[in-house]
Amino acid sequence: MKTPSCENGCVPAIEISGLTKDFRIGIRGVKLRAVDNVSFRVNAGEIFGLLGPNGSGKSTTLKIILGLFRPTSGSCRIFGHESTETAARREVGFLPEAPYFYGYLSGRELVRFYARIAGVPAKQLDEAVEKALETTGMTEAADRRVKTYSKGMLQRIGVAQAIVHDPQLVILDEPTAGIDPVGSAEIGECILAMKKRGKTVVLCSHLLGQVENICDRIAIMNRGKLVVTGTLDNVLTRKDQTTLTISGLDAFSEKDFAELDAFLRARGATLDAVSHPRLSLEKFFIQNFSKDPQ
Amino acid sequence: MNAVFWIAKNTFLEAVRQKFFNFLLLLGLVMTAVSVGITGFNFGSSELKFIADFGFGGLFLFGSILAVVMSVQLFFAEIDNRTAITLLAKPVNRRAFILGKFFGVWALLGVFTLIMTGLLALVLALRQPALAQVALARGMPEPFLSLSGLGIFALLQWLRLGIVAAMTVAFTSFSQTYLYAVIVSFCGLLIAQLQYILQDVAGSAKSSLIVKCGAEALTKLLPNLQLFNLGPQLTLNAQGVPAGTIAEIFGYGSVWIVVLLLVTVWCFRHREM
Known part of the structure; x- marks a missing residue:
C-alpha cells in the first residue's frame, strides 16, 4: 500500500513532538515515565498503525492525542490545533478499547446521542446516523438496547459513534477485539473505505496481520519510547538479503x-x-x- | 450549551431508569400518604402541621439521599465504565461535562420534589376543610394552609437539593472511589445541616481555640442548609415569610451552586481520566 503524498506542505493529521508524560504514583509521588520523548507525525489521508506490547505507552499517547491527558512536556497537535483544545477534537472520532456504552439506550439512540454531542446539525442528524449504522452493518440491530449487544456488536456500534460526525481523523483502539475473523475483516474493509474517502485512520491493534495488510505506516513503542516508525516496507524489508x-x-x-x-x-x-x-x-x-x- | 443540554438529558434519562430513584420516590410517597393515618400519635401537635412536617421531612431526607447517591453514581459510572472517555474524546470540554451531569441530576431532583410536593399538597388540601370544620365546632381558629407558600417552599427545597448535588459533585470530582465520595458527601451534608450548632460552638467562650477555629472554618467552607427550613412558616403560617427574605435565600443558594460548580470544574480539569 502506498503512503499518501502528504509528507510536506499539508497540515499533518497528528504531529507529536518530544512528547513526555510522567505520572506520580503512591503516597511518596514516585515518578513513572509512561511516554518518553516521543515524536512522530501522521499524515492526512493515511492509515497509521500504533503498535507496542502492553504497557508500552500506546494508550497514554492516545489519551494525550485525545486531550484526556496533558503532556508533561512536548507537544501534540491535531490538524494544527493543540490536542488540549476542544476545537482539536471536532474532526476526531474515537473508538476506545473494550468500549462500554449506555446500556439503556438503543443502538440508534446511542449513535444519535453522540452525533448531537459532536455537533451534527439537526437537519443532517437522521441521515448521518443511518449512514453510520449502515457502514458498520448495525442497521438491523439498531433498535435493540445496547445492553443486549454481543461484544462484536458493541465494537461495531462503537465504530458507528466514532464516524457518525464524519470526522477527518478516526482513532480506533483495538477495533477488532472480541470480533470473529469475518467481522474483523469487515471492520478492516470499513477502515479501507474510510481511507478511500480521504479520512485519516490511527489504528491500535494486536492483530498484526490486519495491521500489516491495511496500514500505510506504523510506529512501534516499547517501554514508553518510540522504537521504530516508517512505512511497512521500510520497517519490514531486509535490504541485506535478496x-x-x-x-x-x-x-x-x-x-x-x-x-x-x-x-x-x-x-x-x-x-x-x-x-x-x-x-x-x-x-x-x-x-x-x-x-x-x- | 448544546453539549450541556444533551449530557443533562442523557443523565436524567439514565437516572430515571434506575431502580434506586423509583424506590426512593415510592418510599417518600408512601411516607407522605401514610402520615394521614398516623396522626393519632402526633403527641399534641396539630394534625395539619404533623402531616406537613412528615412531608417536609420525607422530601428532605429522601431528596438528600437521592442527591448524594445519584450524583456520585452517575458521575463515577461514567468514569468507571469509561463512557466519559468516549464522551470527552468528542468536542466536549470538561466544564460542559460537569454542568451536564449536574443539571441532569438537578432535573431529576426537580421531578422528585414536584411529585412529593404535589402529593403533600393533595393530602393537605383534602384534609384541611375537615379539620377546619372540627376547629369551628370547637370554637378554635381555622387551620391555615397556603398552597402557594407550599409551592415556594418546593422551589426552595429544589434549590437546597441542588446545593447538596453540587456539593456532592464537587467532592466526587477529586475522589478516587465511590465509597469515599459518598461518605464525604454525607458528612458535608450533615455539617451543612448543622450550621447553627457550629456557629454556636464557634462563638462559645467554653470552646477551645482549635475547636473554635475548626467550627468557624466549617461554617465558612460549607453552605448553611438550615436557612431553607421555612416549610411551616410558608405553608401553615398566615403571616408567611417576607419576600425579601425568600429572595435572599434564593440568591444565597444560587451563589453557592455557582461557587461549588466552579470548584468542581477546576478540580475536574486537572483530573486525568
Missing part, C-alpha cells in the same frame, strides 16, 4: 546472476521477479519486543 522467485528452476545463485539469467534463458525458463525477503509484521514484533529479563 529473494529470487524463479519459475521452472529450483536453484539460485546471487553471484552468477547474469549467468543465471543466460542459463535460464538457454533452458527456456524465465526470471519472474527479484525482491527482498520480508518478515511478517508479527514475526518482526515477536523478535524485537518479546519480553526478556533485559
Whole structure:
C-alpha cells in the first residue's frame, strides 16, 4: 500500500513532538515515565498503525492525542490545533478499547446521542446516523438496547459513534477485539473505505496481520519510547538479503546472476521477479519486543 | 450549551431508569400518604402541621439521599465504565461535562420534589376543610394552609437539593472511589445541616481555640442548609415569610451552586481520566 503524498506542505493529521508524560504514583509521588520523548507525525489521508506490547505507552499517547491527558512536556497537535483544545477534537472520532456504552439506550439512540454531542446539525442528524449504522452493518440491530449487544456488536456500534460526525481523523483502539475473523475483516474493509474517502485512520491493534495488510505506516513503542516508525516496507524489508522467485528452476545463485539469467534463458525458463525477503509484521514484533529479563 | 443540554438529558434519562430513584420516590410517597393515618400519635401537635412536617421531612431526607447517591453514581459510572472517555474524546470540554451531569441530576431532583410536593399538597388540601370544620365546632381558629407558600417552599427545597448535588459533585470530582465520595458527601451534608450548632460552638467562650477555629472554618467552607427550613412558616403560617427574605435565600443558594460548580470544574480539569 502506498503512503499518501502528504509528507510536506499539508497540515499533518497528528504531529507529536518530544512528547513526555510522567505520572506520580503512591503516597511518596514516585515518578513513572509512561511516554518518553516521543515524536512522530501522521499524515492526512493515511492509515497509521500504533503498535507496542502492553504497557508500552500506546494508550497514554492516545489519551494525550485525545486531550484526556496533558503532556508533561512536548507537544501534540491535531490538524494544527493543540490536542488540549476542544476545537482539536471536532474532526476526531474515537473508538476506545473494550468500549462500554449506555446500556439503556438503543443502538440508534446511542449513535444519535453522540452525533448531537459532536455537533451534527439537526437537519443532517437522521441521515448521518443511518449512514453510520449502515457502514458498520448495525442497521438491523439498531433498535435493540445496547445492553443486549454481543461484544462484536458493541465494537461495531462503537465504530458507528466514532464516524457518525464524519470526522477527518478516526482513532480506533483495538477495533477488532472480541470480533470473529469475518467481522474483523469487515471492520478492516470499513477502515479501507474510510481511507478511500480521504479520512485519516490511527489504528491500535494486536492483530498484526490486519495491521500489516491495511496500514500505510506504523510506529512501534516499547517501554514508553518510540522504537521504530516508517512505512511497512521500510520497517519490514531486509535490504541485506535478496529473494529470487524463479519459475521452472529450483536453484539460485546471487553471484552468477547474469549467468543465471543466460542459463535460464538457454533452458527456456524465465526470471519472474527479484525482491527482498520480508518478515511478517508479527514475526518482526515477536523478535524485537518479546519480553526478556533485559 | 448544546453539549450541556444533551449530557443533562442523557443523565436524567439514565437516572430515571434506575431502580434506586423509583424506590426512593415510592418510599417518600408512601411516607407522605401514610402520615394521614398516623396522626393519632402526633403527641399534641396539630394534625395539619404533623402531616406537613412528615412531608417536609420525607422530601428532605429522601431528596438528600437521592442527591448524594445519584450524583456520585452517575458521575463515577461514567468514569468507571469509561463512557466519559468516549464522551470527552468528542468536542466536549470538561466544564460542559460537569454542568451536564449536574443539571441532569438537578432535573431529576426537580421531578422528585414536584411529585412529593404535589402529593403533600393533595393530602393537605383534602384534609384541611375537615379539620377546619372540627376547629369551628370547637370554637378554635381555622387551620391555615397556603398552597402557594407550599409551592415556594418546593422551589426552595429544589434549590437546597441542588446545593447538596453540587456539593456532592464537587467532592466526587477529586475522589478516587465511590465509597469515599459518598461518605464525604454525607458528612458535608450533615455539617451543612448543622450550621447553627457550629456557629454556636464557634462563638462559645467554653470552646477551645482549635475547636473554635475548626467550627468557624466549617461554617465558612460549607453552605448553611438550615436557612431553607421555612416549610411551616410558608405553608401553615398566615403571616408567611417576607419576600425579601425568600429572595435572599434564593440568591444565597444560587451563589453557592455557582461557587461549588466552579470548584468542581477546576478540580475536574486537572483530573486525568
